[in-house]
Amino acid sequence: MAPSGAIKPRAISWLLSRPADGPVITTMRALAEEYAASHPGFKLNLISTPDRPSYIQKYETLAAAGKLPELFDTDATPFAQKLAHHGRMMDVAKLLRNLGLYDHYRPAALDYQRFDDGSLYMVPLQYEAEFFWYNKALLRRAGVSVPTSLDDFPAMCRALRSAGITPIALDGQDLWPLERYAAYQPFPGHRPVLCASAQER
Known part of the structure; x- marks a missing residue:
């Protein structure tokens, strides 16, 4: 209302x-x-x-x-769920329906914000694409092809490591970039895009 x-x-x-x-x-x-x-x-x-x-x-x-x-x-954590259950957060599903906006969101975007019981107290804020930058010369040195799916990554990483090459590098003090790798599989909306390195070293 x-x-x-x-x-x-x-x-x-x-x-x-x-x-x-x-x-x-x-x-x-x-x-x-x-x-x-x-x-x-x-x-x-x-x-x-x-x-x-x-x-x-x-x-x-x-x-x-x-x-x-x-x-x-916030994310859909147990801490946030306690806040919601104690009336400290707004029922976003009800709000979006009242505003006539619920069906304007991608279902996967709303589902990502839900708690385990299916309730929705968070609204998606942004949509983005994930990118992997890779070095073609290093892949050739390790004798591996450019991966075409996430299923190719474990074998590619093992081959790179065996060739003395660090397979994946992250920077920054936050841990969430590393957690993204675990999120790629269950959340189709977070599928990455592969980008070739312009400089071959």
Whole structure:
């Protein structure tokens, strides 16, 4: 149901773990400014943290103190499910249906946000493609072909390792890029795209 009574624009806050100059924050800031232009009194305060581990710590601390902002990033974790079951999160499935937007989302995108019991308390924020960059010269040295599916990766990695080549390299202090490899198989929406290295060393 639509809210009743007068709507009074006000400032709301969003706790997130994303680069301050990244595309998500840049886009949301622009949308908030556009909305504020026609709704005097509205403002979106972005509370960002430098990395995911710091974010999780801040998010859980604020939740424990009952001080979570109106918006926050989370995954479908047991901790988030406890928040939802204690009335600390909005029923997103009901909200999207009330707004007539539920059927505008890809089913896989909504399913990724669901808790184990099928309930939906999170809305997908973005859609992206995953890319692997590979070096053709190193693959040739190891005597392997370019993989055409995820099923080819284990054999390719073993061959590269046997040739003294590090099969996969990740950078950064966050652990989520490594977890992506485990997510590729169960979530078709996260299938990667292979890209050849322009420089052959």
